[in-house]
């Protein structure tokens with residue numbers, strides 16, 4: 001079997017207001033993954049890596065998001081492509097979409113940039129769709145493909161997040177219809193674990209590391225505080241068996257009491 005861990009929405013914030021909270025939570029999650037007595041096939045970090053996209057946030061994230069497992073990242077709406085490339089990835093700054101893939105003989109993993117510069121909602125740029133289409137064309141039709149990105153392409157019955165979801169999703173649905181080996185979509189952004197479907201395939205939404213969204217039928221503390229800060233960070237484990245069937249587990253990760 002193949003096991004892929006998904007970490008999302010770490011929102012690294014090096015400012016005084018955060019009090020080291022985002023760093024402590026991210027460190028707890030990465031320590032947990034790095035200490036597993038099992039070699040993961042990949043760790044993916046699906047966006048909102050820096051809270052304000054500053055160089056210091058990305059440099060802190062770069063130190064934290066190190067792994068003994070293969071690690072891939074994509075940006076979210078809080079990220080900024082040029083700073084992401086320069087200070088997180090150590091590449092020349094560029095505003096081109098940040099797309100990454102990992103190909104193994106058991107699966108292909110595509111991390112697509114759904115960020116729209118200056119906006120909170122998501123959309124796959126034409127060049128990202130072309131990149132994904134070429135990757136799919138190069139993949140044997142029997143090999144399972146997992147497509148990950150930050151913004152879910154469907155509403156999740158979470159009004160705030162639904163207003164800034166991934167739009168123009170019909171283009172991705174059309175591409176998906178041509179590739180039956182697309183096994184599932186993996187998203188973040190919602191800060192709450194969820195399972196639904198998109199284009200006839202499973203869509204798994206990872207929990208947030210930094211906070212957990214208050215669902216509309218839960219008590220609302222105030223309109224400006226639409227998250228739980230007291231629930232632990234969590235990760236998703238996507239497990240693919242030899243037949244290509246996917247199972248997802250959502251796992252909370254404890255944070256040392258002095259660092260929450």
Ligand SMILES: [Fe+2]
Pocket residue numbers: 009011048076189190191208
């Ligand atoms: Fe987020």
Ligand SMILES: [Fe+2]
Pocket residue numbers: 048076077078150189190
């Ligand atoms: Fe987001």
